[in-house]
Amino acid sequence: MPFPRMHLEPEHELFRTSVRRYLQAEMADKVDRWRDQGHVDRADFAAFGAQGWLCLWAEEEYGGPGIRDIRYDQVLQEETIRWTDIGFFHNAHSMLVGPYLDRFATPEQKARFLPGAVSGETVMAIAMTEPDTGSDLAAIRTRAEDMGDHWLLNGAKTYISNGIIGDLFVVAAKTGAGRGQIGLFVVTADMAGFSRGRHLKKLGLPAQDTAEIRFDNVKVPKENLLGDPGAGFAYMTECLAVERTMSAISSLAHAQAAFDVTLDWVKERRAFGRPIGAFQNTRFVMAELRAKLDMAQAWLDQCVVLANDDRLTAEDAAALKLVCSELQGEVADQGLQLHGGAGYMDEMPIARMFRDARIARIYAGTSEIMKEIIGRALGLGEKDLR
Ligand SMILES: Cc1cc2nc3c(=O)[nH]c(=O)nc-3n(C[C@H](O)[C@H](O)[C@H](O)COP(=O)(O)OP(=O)(O)OC[C@H]3O[C@@H](n4cnc5c(N)ncnc54)[C@H](O)[C@@H]3O)c2cc1C
Structure with missing residues (x-):
């Protein structure tokens, strides 16, 4: 039995039950289509919006329920991964992009952007990474020039x-010559000069659309700048703590799913006249994974409580993301090994989980960058990592 989840109240479990019922009834059978076509449908965002499950934190005046309790977002993400697909990125929309609007948008900007984000009519994305730079965000080359009545x-x-x-894209762009002088701009896909490049093919996450985008002399209205034009780097650092907590939530939910399919498998599959779960090696591997999952889950749940109070530090979020993403990879890898040749077959869930897990150690900041952030907080090393 998994360790009890001490931080959840009965209302979170009730919410879990209703989310689970909905996902099983309305979404689970769409997953194969998502994977084949390379993206979820916009209608799926709208369906989530109709349930009231997008941008839970958004206040009622913008159409949201105003629930500032990440435990609900955690439950939503855990159930999405269990019953649909880790590539349904409603969580990026609500908890990776949304917080930039929540924290740095003016009431006027919120009134323009949030109702669509809450209903799911608008699908949101965040655009930081460039062909020449990802980890070194201060080195981005996308540039926003102040033209007086607009940004170019x-x-x-x-x-x-x-x-x-x-x-709707929250875009990081240089606004001056200084290293790290970055502004954040809301760019909508209908603006002249905005274009999409390739829909990128990937090792995993087939249901999630990953793409190139371009800006060619896009005239961004002045009123689409978020906050201070030179403070974007600090804003990103602030929001990345929540992004990394959400990433850790996804990693552990995915790891738990990989553990569960493996446990079922080792009880069923037989070799040398007994279930492979009866071999001491299998028991030891599964026992170690069980212990690590429980340990990570208890820590993660405490971090969610801290994040709810805005008390989770950047270095704690980095440590959490590091450990949970590495554990996700370990569980998927060990789980595949215990499946034997079957684990290498596309038709087996563990094969997909193995591929899907690999990105967790790279996006939202690589494991190496997480270690740098933790090291820096120990008083060792560089200052301008995010
Ligand atoms: C599926 C997917 C979805 C993504 N979604 C988004 C998104 O929505 N928005 C967005 O903006 N980006 C997104 N990304 C980009 C992602 O955040 C970056 O890929 C990631 O931050 C790493 O940057 P990079 O790819 O440029 O690697 P690089 O920065 O080139 O790193 C290459 C290697 O060098 C290491 N390295 C770099 N610097 C250091 C250092 N100082 N010390 C030690 N090692 C170092 C890295 O750890 C890595 O191993 C996504 C990526 C993928 C693959």
Whole structure:
């Protein structure tokens, strides 16, 4: 039995039950189509919006329920991964992009952007990474020039999640010559000069659309700048703590699913006249994974409580993301090994989980960058990592 989840109240479990019922009844059988076509449908975002499950934090005046309790987002993400697909990136929309609007948008900007984000009519994405730079965000080359009555945006971004189906992009762009002088701009797909490049083919996450986008002399209205034009780097650092907590939530939910399919398998599959789970090696591998999952889950749940109070530090979020993403990879790898040759077959869930897990150690900041952030907090090393 998994360790009890001490931080969840009965209302979170009730929410879990209703989310689970809905996903099983309305979404589970869409997953194969998502994977084949390379993206979820915009209608799936709208369906989530109709349930009231997008941008839960958004206040009622913008159409949301105003629930500022990440435990609900955690439950939503855990159930999405269990019953649909880890590539349904509603979580990126609500909890990776949304917080930039929540924290840095003016009431006027919120009134323009949030109702569509809450209903799912607008699908949101975040565009930081460029062909020449990802980890070293201060080195981005996309540039926003102040033209008096608008900002002129030029540059290219890549690996953008929700990049094909998205209509609202929070874009990081240089606003001055100084290293790290970055502003954040809301760019909508209907602006002249905005274009999408390739829908990128990937090792895993087939249901998630990852794309290139370009800005060629895009005239971004002044009123689409978020906050201070030189403070984007600090804003990203602030929001990345929540992004990394959400990433850790996804990693552990995925790891738990991989553990469960493996446990079922080792009880059924037989070799040398007994279930392979009866071999001491199998028991030891599964026992170690069980212990590590419980340990990570208890820590993650505590971090969610801290994040709810805005008390989770960047270095704690980095440590959490590091450990949970590495564990996700370990569980998927060990699980595949215990499946034997069957684990290498596309038709087996563990094969897909193995491929899907690999990205977790790279996006939202690589494991190496997480270690740098933790090391820096120990008083060792560089200052301008995010
Ligand atoms: C499926 C997918 C979805 C993504 N979604 C988005 C998105 O929605 N929006 C977005 O903006 N980006 C997105 N990304 C980009 C992702 O965040 C970057 O790929 C990631 O931050 C790493 O940057 P990079 O690819 O440029 O690698 P690089 O920065 O080129 O790193 C290459 C290697 O060098 C290592 N390295 C770099 N710097 C250091 C250092 N200082 N010390 C030690 N090692 C170092 C890295 O750890 C890595 O192993 C996505 C990527 C993928 C693959």
